[in-house]
Amino acid sequence: MVLxxxxxxxxxxxxxxxxxxxxxxxxxxxxxxxGTVRIVLTLEGETVREADVQVGFLHRCFEKESEHATWTQIxxxxxxLNYVSPMLxxxxxxxxxxxxxxxxxxxxxxxxxxRVIVGEISRITDHLTCLGASAMELGAMTPFFWMVxxxxxxxxxxxxxxxxxxxxxxxxxxxxxxxxxxxxxxxLRKILADVRKALKDVDDVLTRNRLFRDRMxxxxxxxxxxAISYGWTGPALRSTGVPYDVRKDHPYLVYDRFDFDVPxxxxxxxxxxxxxxxxxxxxxxRILEQALVQxxxxxxxxxxxxxxxIVLPPKSSAYNTIEGMINHFxxxxxxxxxxxGEVYSYTEGGNGELGFYIVSDGTGQPFRVRCxxxxxAIVQALPDLIRGGNLADIxxxxxxxxxxxxxxxx
Amino acid sequence: MALEFYSTRLQExxxxxxxxxxxxxxxxxxxxxxxxxxxxxxxxxxxxxxxEFPRFSPRQADLLIVVGTITERQGPVxxxxxxxxxxxxxVIAFGVCASTGGFYQxxxxxxxxxxxxxxxxxxxxxxxxxxxxLDGLLMLQDKIKKGEGWVQQREKRxxxxxxxxxxxxxxxx
Amino acid sequence: xxxxxxxxLKAQFGDAIRATHAQHGxxxxxxxxAQIVEICRFLHDEPGLGFDMLVDVTCVDTLGLDKREQGxxxxxxxxxxxxxxxxxxxxxxxxxxxxxxxxxxxxxxxIWKGANWFEREAWDMFGVRFRGHPDLRRILLYEExxxxxxxxxxxxxxxxxxxxxxxx
Numbered sequence: 001m002v003l004x005x006x007x008x009x010x011x012x013x014x015x016x017x018x019x020x021x022x023x024x025x026x027x028x029x030x031x032x033x034x035g036t037v038r039i040v041l042t043l044e045g046e047t048v049r050e051a052d053v054q055v056g057f058l059h060r061c062f063e064k065e066s067e068h069a070t071w072t073q074i075x076x077x078x079x080x081l082n083y084v085s086p087m088l089x090x091x092x093x094x095x096x097x098x099x100x101x102x103x104x105x106x107x108x109x110x111x112x113x114x115r116v117i118v119g120e121i122s123r124i125t126d127h128l129t130c131l132g133a134s135a136m137e138l139g140a141m142t143p144f145f146w147m148v149x150x151x152x153x154x155x156x157x158x159x160x161x162x163x164x165x166x167x168x169x170x171x172x173x174x175x176x177x178x179x180x181x182x183x184x185x186x187x188l189r190k191i192l193a194d195v196r197k198a199l200k201d202v203d204d205v206l207t208r209n210r211l212f213r214d215r216m217x218x219x220x221x222x223x224x225x226x227a228i229s230y231g232w233t234g235p236a237l238r239s240t241g242v243p244y245d246v247r248k249d250h251p252y253l254v255y256d257r258f259d260f261d262v263p264x265x266x267x268x269x270x271x272x273x274x275x276x277x278x279x280x281x282x283x284x285x286r287i288l289e290q291a292l293v294q295x296x297x298x299x300x301x302x303x304x305x306x307x308x309x310i311v312l313p314p315k316s317s318a319y320n321t322i323e324g325m326i327n328h329f330x331x332x333x334x335x336x337x338x339x340x341g342e343v344y345s346y347t348e349g350g351n352g353e354l355g356f357y358i359v360s361d362g363t364g365q366p367f368r369v370r371c372x373x374x375x376x377a378i379v380q381a382l383p384d385l386i387r388g389g390n391l392a393d394i395x396x397x398x399x400x401x402x403x404x405x406x407x408x409x410x
Numbered sequence: 411m412a413l414e415f416y417s418t419r420l421q422e423x424x425x426x427x428x429x430x431x432x433x434x435x436x437x438x439x440x441x442x443x444x445x446x447x448x449x450x451x452x453x454x455x456x457x458x459x460x461x462e463f464p465r466f467s468p469r470q471a472d473l474l475i476v477v478g479t480i481t482e483r484q485g486p487v488x489x490x491x492x493x494x495x496x497x498x499x500x501v502i503a504f505g506v507c508a509s510t511g512g513f514y515q516x517x518x519x520x521x522x523x524x525x526x527x528x529x530x531x532x533x534x535x536x537x538x539x540x541x542x543x544l545d546g547l548l549m550l551q552d553k554i555k556k557g558e559g560w561v562q563q564r565e566k567r568x569x570x571x572x573x574x575x576x577x578x579x580x581x582x583x
Numbered sequence: 584x585x586x587x588x589x590x591x592l593k594a595q596f597g598d599a600i601r602a603t604h605a606q607h608g609x610x611x612x613x614x615x616x617a618q619i620v621e622i623c624r625f626l627h628d629e630p631g632l633g634f635d636m637l638v639d640v641t642c643v644d645t646l647g648l649d650k651r652e653q654g655x656x657x658x659x660x661x662x663x664x665x666x667x668x669x670x671x672x673x674x675x676x677x678x679x680x681x682x683x684x685x686x687x688x689x690x691x692x693x694i695w696k697g698a699n700w701f702e703r704e705a706w707d708m709f710g711v712r713f714r715g716h717p718d719l720r721r722i723l724l725y726e727e728x729x730x731x732x733x734x735x736x737x738x739x740x741x742x743x744x745x746x747x748x749x750x751x
Contacts, residue, residue, distance in 0.1 A: 029437050029488075029491055030466075036439050054722075056483060056723035057483055057484050058440055058481060059518045060440075060479055060481065060514050061514065061516040061732070064517070065514070065739070067739075080441050083441035129447075133447075165537075167441065229696045229697060231639075231701075244665050340649075341607065342606065342609075344609055359648075361647075361648055368643050370643075372638060376700060377697050379700075380699050406440055406441060409723055482743065483724065483745070527748065528750070
């Protein structure tokens with residue numbers, strides 16, 4: 001006779017035991033709320049009955065600030081959108097303005113390869129941060145430290161190239177601001193080998209781990225149709241089985257010259273999102289290796305388009321000739337004169353389709369810059385995914401969505 | 411002599427213990443959070459300085475690190491978290507957004523978290539390098555040792571005011 | 584690629600499609616806002632078009648722009664068909680009411696669930712009311728905020744603080 005069995009039996013039969021749903025506030029300052037999100041939960045025991053997800057605690061007015069800045073001054077703001085993969089935002093914005101200027105075909109080949117290389121390195125840091133933080137929230141501290149260590153190597157390499165570890169502002173309209181350092185290629189190859197080893201360690205510890213699988217398998221499943229209706233893109237959409245990747249379906253820069261696969265999940269649950277991100281890191285490393293070979297074949301060359309209306313003159317000309325000085329002055333103070341019009345340009349950001357809808361009125365400052373954030377569309381499905389589930393399931397679900405506050409709230 | 415009551419040997423020992431065992435509450439909002447993770451990571455290990463593990467409840471923490479931009483919407487939340495902490499407590503403003511608002515001068519970003527809470531150490535940078543953060547932490551440890559933290563100063567002022575009211579201290583004109 | 588989408592729209596809706604263009608390769612249709620739900624449903628359901636993903640709903644305040652369509656606020660929808668990769672932009676110009684009431688347009692949430700938060704953001708930032716939206720409240724700013732900041736007549740620096748410290 002087990003102690004308490006009678007009591008448990010009685011409780012099970014007590015259907016009219018009075019209960020009340022409890023309203024609990026999760027966040028906005030919460031260790032698992034990646035940044036700042038508040039979820040107002042209505043709980044019945046451990047089951048979530050209703051969830052009201054409130055974002056906007058990091059609204060830093062990217063769109064309003066960009067109406068008061070010149071076209072080039074917006075690059076630092078774009079760095080801070082998806083701040084775990086800042087190069088991808090820089091590239092996305094630059095591609096959008098170049099589409100409006102009609103410069104897309106005139107960007108030098110070397111600059112396009114450099115943009116792809118730094119973009120893919122940023123994508124790897126994005127996925128490392130997402131998986132590391134999520135693993136830590138589930139209790140796995142060690143993979144977090146391994147991934148932070150791997151991220152440090154990549155950040156140091158990007159620091160050599162751009163000058164900053166995190167907020168690079170490396171891309172310019174017309175190309176990139178600095179060329180790669182001379183020993184970039186051998187360093188990157190060595191770092192990729194080390195990152196592969198770190199990822200293998202993480203894989204050994206997590207992917208077949210009973211605890212990890214139990215918390216992630218079958219949790220927060222979403223169907224293909226629902227995901228498309230919500231506007232999901234990127235790894236979250238690919239985990240449901242839709243093979244939509246902007247790099248493959250609408251190639252931009254030189255992505256059509258690389259041979260890489262797009263990992264696709266099948267069930268749309270948390271584990272598929274984890275697995276898709278893991279595999280995407282390996283595919284990014286594949287792209288990087290091919291890019292290093294191809295850029296060596298392209299050889300040294302210009303990294304900015306040759307157009308004085310768009311690109312700053314070299315310092316020797318700006319300091320020594322009056323025309324160079326005036327050109328420099330006008331570009332800095334007035335900004336690049338972009339012809340009036342509107343454009344919507346999309347690239348594959350870390351979380352999905354990062355779109356920029358830009359309206360220009362012909363002056364050196366944009367009329368409207370709209371950033372279409374991929375994780376905004378993904379997080380709006382969160383209430384539906386956690387309703388009916390356990391309180392503890394919110395953590396891996398939210399972690400695998402990779403909501404980045406800077407991007408979601410802009 | 412009467413005013414040196416505060417800097418007794420006992421107080422020094424207590425301050426020594428406090429500075430080497432800071433329990434941090436990282437109020438992370440934005441990009442500086444990535445550098446915070448790096449400072450916490452294996453390379454720029456903040457654990458060497460005693461401020462290792464974040465206590466994820468303000469009731470259990472004594473160092474509030476405001477990491478990243480504070481928006482107007484976040485203001486009441488930050489204020490409440492600070493009020494929930496027990497004294498003595500210290501605040502580090504990590505990053506230029508938390509110090510002065512950074513380059514966000516607009517209707518939503520608060521011009522520095524010191525609009526709502528008192529700050530002891532400001533660490534500028536966008537985001538600050540981990541070495542800067544560790545430098546700031548060492549400065550804070552100096553401040554704690556000398557008893558110059560904002561809350562420590564307030565305690566000292568209130569204690570002096572009490573003693574003055576009881577007539578045990580000369581009234582300062 | 585989406586030119587046939589524009590042709591079929593014009594054939595189906597006639598005058599409701601006020602203008603079309605394909606600047607920089609982006610097919611765009613400027614439509615009558617009163618029929619936005621029918622147009623979007625046609626684009627979503629019609630076989631051969633099948634725009635199953637609503638990528639973005641946003642708004643542009645054209646106050647001060649030289650070339651303006653009718654209506655101060657342009658509600659802009661970006662659509663994508665995941666099957667064929669076709670994209671389309673729909674713009675619906677609307678105006679404020681005579682007494683300064685908020686501009687209104689029907690919500691497209693019945694067609695795409697993803698319109699939810701994007702429409703809330705357009706309400707928050709521009710004051711465009713979406714009729715039929717189940718939960719139209721501010722999303723990026725707080726309820727105590729007065730005004731709609733992305734309008735051109737809202738100054739960037741006008742702060743509305745919720746709390747300030749009361750001790751030195």
